[in-house]
Amino acid sequence: MSGDSDRIKSWEKLLEAGLKATEHNQDEEAKMYPLRKQFRPAAPNIAKASLKRDFEVGLVYYVGDDVEQDRALCGLEKKPPTAHTFKEALERKRKILEESGIMKELGFDKKKGYFKY
Amino acid sequence: MGTKVSSGSTGTKYGYFLGCVMPAKMPWAEKATFLVSKHLGLDFDYMKESVCCVRPGVWKAINPDWWLTLTSQNLATAEKQNIVIVDSCNGCYISHWECLQELKEDPEKLEMVNRNLEKAGLQVTLSTDVKHFLQVLYEDVGIGKIKANVVKPLNIRIMRHIGCHARKHDERFPMYFDEIMRATGATIVDTPYDKTCCGLLLYFADPKTSIFERIGVKMQTAKELDIDAYALICSGCYDQFERAVKVYKDEKGIAFETPIVHFSELLALSFGYKPEDFGMMYCRPIPPTKLIQKLKEGK
Numbered sequence: 120m121s122g123d124s125d126r127i128k129s130w131e132k133l134l135e136a137g138l139k140a141t142e143h144n145q146d147e148e149a150k151m152y153p154l155r156k157q158f159r160p161a162a163p164n165i166a167k168a169s170l171k172r173d174f175e176v177g178l179v180y181y182v183g184d185d186v187e188q189d190r191a192l193c194g195l196e197k198k199p200p201t202a203h204t205f206k207e208a209l210e211r212k213r214k215i216l217e218e219s220g221i222m223k224e225l226g227f228d229k230k231k232g233y234f235k236y
Numbered sequence: 237m238g239t240k241v242s243s244g245s246t247g248t249k250y251g252y253f254l255g256c257v258m259p260a261k262m263p264w265a266e267k268a269t270f271l272v273s274k275h276l277g278l279d280f281d282y283m284k285e286s287v288c289c290v291r292p293g294v295w296k297a298i299n300p301d302w303w304l305t306l307t308s309q310n311l312a313t314a315e316k317q318n319i320v321i322v323d324s325c326n327g328c329y330i331s332h333w334e335c336l337q338e339l340k341e342d343p344e345k346l347e348m349v350n351r352n353l354e355k356a357g358l359q360v361t362l363s364t365d366v367k368h369f370l371q372v373l374y375e376d377v378g379i380g381k382i383k384a385n386v387v388k389p390l391n392i393r394i395m396r397h398i399g400c401h402a403r404k405h406d407e408r409f410p411m412y413f414d415e416i417m418r419a420t421g422a423t424i425v426d427t428p429y430d431k432t433c434c435g436l437l438l439y440f441a442d443p444k445t446s447i448f449e450r451i452g453v454k455m456q457t458a459k460e461l462d463i464d465a466y467a468l469i470c471s472g473c474y475d476q477f478e479r480a481v482k483v484y485k486d487e488k489g490i491a492f493e494t495p496i497v498h499f500s501e502l503l504a505l506s507f508g509y510k511p512e513d514f515g516m517m518y519c520r521p522i523p524p525t526k527l528i529q530k531l532k533e534g535k
Binding site: 125126127128129130161162163165166169170173177178179180181182186189190192193194195199200201202203205207208209210211212214215216218219221224225 | 254255256257259260261263264266267282284285286287288290291294298299302305306309313352353355356357358439440441443444447448479482483486487513514515518519
C-alpha cells in the first residue's frame, strides 16, 4: 500500500489525543516563537493518552459498562479484581508517582489532567 | 466437561496477573485460563490489587529507574499476598521477571525502589517469584498430565504467534507452547512469519510497518493457507492483532476471517469444555463461528 491509502486514522487520532493532553504544543508555539529551541519532553506525544489513562485507572484500559457486560457474558465478575476494583491500589500508585518525583519530571498536572510539554 | 485425571497440586499458590488488556478485551481468555488451571488442580487465583506491569517498552524508554519503581509495586503486592505471580502476557512477564532479577542483582536499585515504595507503605523483600503461564503448565503440571486430560482432541489447523518476549529464555517457552498445543490435537502449520514480531512496540513510532508488514502479512498468510485459527498467548500481542484487524476492516475495507484465539481456549476445548463455557463467541473482532461449527461437527 502506498500514498493516502496507507494512512492510519486510528494512529492519527491517538497522536491527536496526546497533543490535546499537552499544555504547550511545541510545534504550534514554534510558529509564533521561531527562535525558541524545542526539546524532547519526557513523555512522547503518541504515548500520552495511554499514560494518562494509566494515571487515572492504574491500568491502560478502562472497564466501562460495555466491558462489564462482555465479562458477564463470559461468566466472569463484571469488575476484574485489579485496581479497577481496588481503588487503594490506584491510590498507592499515585502516591508513588507523586512522592518519587515521577509526576513532576513528566510534567503531568493531575488536577488539570494534562502534560505541560 | 472432561473428567479430571488427577487433582494433584504443585503446592504453590499462584496469583494470576491479569494486566491491562485481558480483563478489558479478552474475557473469554481470562475465563478459559481459570477453567484450565482449576481443571489441572492448581491452587490458582487472581493476583488482587494489581496495577499496570508497567509496560517496559514505554517506561524503560522513558526512564529505567521509574520502570523499576512502578513495576515493583506489583512485586510488593504479590509478597503481601504470599503468591507466585503468573503472567500469560509476555510483556507483563518480562517486566516483572526482569525487574525482580535486576533488584536481586543490584542492592542499590533495591534500596532506591524501596525508598520510593515506602511512601505508599510497601516494600520489596525479593521473597516472591515470577512465572510465565507456559512454565506453570509445562514445568509444574507437566505435559503428561496435560495430555491425560485431553478428552476431545481438536482436529484443526492453526498458525501460532508466540511473541518476542517469550523467547527471553531461548526456545524453552516456544517449545512449551508448541508441545501443549500439539497435545490438544491441533496441527501447527509452520510459516516464515512465525517469529515475526506483532509490531506492538513499533506501532507508536512506525504504525504503517507495524500494521501492514507485521500483522497484515501474518493474517494474509493465514487466509492463503486456510487456517482454522491463529493461536497466541500474549495479551499485548493480541491487542496489536485486534488493532490491526480493525484498521484493515474499518479503514481499508478488508475483512480477515481467521479467528484469533487464546492458547487457553484451545486447551479448555480439548479438556471437554464447550465454547459457551467461556464465552468464546463474544466480543472479538473476528467471530470464531466457522471454528466452533467445525469443532461441533467434529470434522
